Amino acid sequence: MLSAPRHDPAAVAAALGVTDALFLGGGTFGDTWRVGDQAIKVICVDGYPPERVAREVNGLSRVNSQYVVRLHKADKIVLEGSVRPALYFEYVEGGDIQDRIERAQRPTPAETEALLAGMLTAVRDLHAADGTIHRDIKPANIALRNGNWEAPVLLDLGLAKSATETTLTLYPGAVGTPPYMSPEQLKGKRARKASDLFSVGVTVRHAYAGVHPFYDPTLDYTYDEAVERVKAGPLPLPGELPENIQNVLDLLVSEAQFERGSATSNLRRMGIEA
Structure with missing residues (x-):
């Protein structure tokens, strides 16, 4: 920004x-x-x-x-x-998640669960609309309506693409914001629905833990190095999240796309019928 x-x-x-x-x-x-x-x-x-x-x-x-x-x-x-x-x-009053991270204001476990449910619902609704993929989900693109962690609002579809549209991107070529890009995006491959899910997982983990799950902010990484960090797995989640919520957050940041499931399947893992 x-x-x-x-x-x-x-x-x-x-x-x-x-x-x-x-x-x-x-x-x-x-x-x-x-x-x-x-x-x-x-x-x-x-x-x-x-x-x-x-x-x-x-x-x-x-x-x-x-x-x-x-x-x-x-x-x-x-x-x-x-x-x-x-x-x-x-205009969505309440600021965004990036601002909360910079202020070291972290959600409680209950607020984190609600934040995750809201973001998965946003992605589910987006993906259901002609297969639209956001491709740039990150803390700065998630507003919190009235300042509530339970009410995230997905912003900025400038890089979004539907399944029926011709891409404006030449591959190989990275699209998105590197710290929140999926490993396939880092490799210059096309973003898929699973790529949005990876970005959701990274964003929620960053908000909840207060630190990025993969990268040290004092270091610079090449795309290849970033992919290796993802392969090595995320930092453990602190605190007391319910087991099913922690399981969803672990699956979302899997290197393999198929392990991330869909927005709907992850909402069901959270106990929410979608």
Whole structure:
């Protein structure tokens, strides 16, 4: 996340036709601003493929879930002389998991179980919508509605892809955010539904334990080294999680895709009929 906006807030507010816009954060391709009860993502880089904007819009239009952010509309604005895509989302009050990790605020075992159930439900609903795969699940892309661990909301479908869409990615090539990418993504292979599940497992384990399950943050890893760390297995989970919840979290971060199951099968392992 970028700590400063790419454009002057007054210029952004004028482009959006409002008197004030609050900078929420920035990513690789765009900045997100709060205007009233909406979060507006403005693509700021030149040459951003319009197909990616269409993909995010299509991905969100296919799913209806309380655990996936709602898209209000897609538009274009003129910002400091350039036409920029702008996506208008619901604003999810409460911050995101990345912020909680940075503040060393960890969920209780009960909250962790509810967080895991919510994230698996989000992924189940997403995967059921024309086989859509998120491909970039990570703490910064999970908001907590009203600050509640029990109410995660999946954000940012900019890298999402449905089973019926032609890929915009040339393989081999890594897609995603390395610390949360599955081993198959690290190897430059296509992301599958199981890849999203791996990212869910890593994200929940990181939130609960307060440390990444595979990587030392003070070290840099090549993709090959990262894969070897995954092969070696995750750090043990602390505290007292129910056995079935710990089992699900262990399966989700398996190196082998087939061992991760599906979102639905893991919800059933948690005792939730999906």
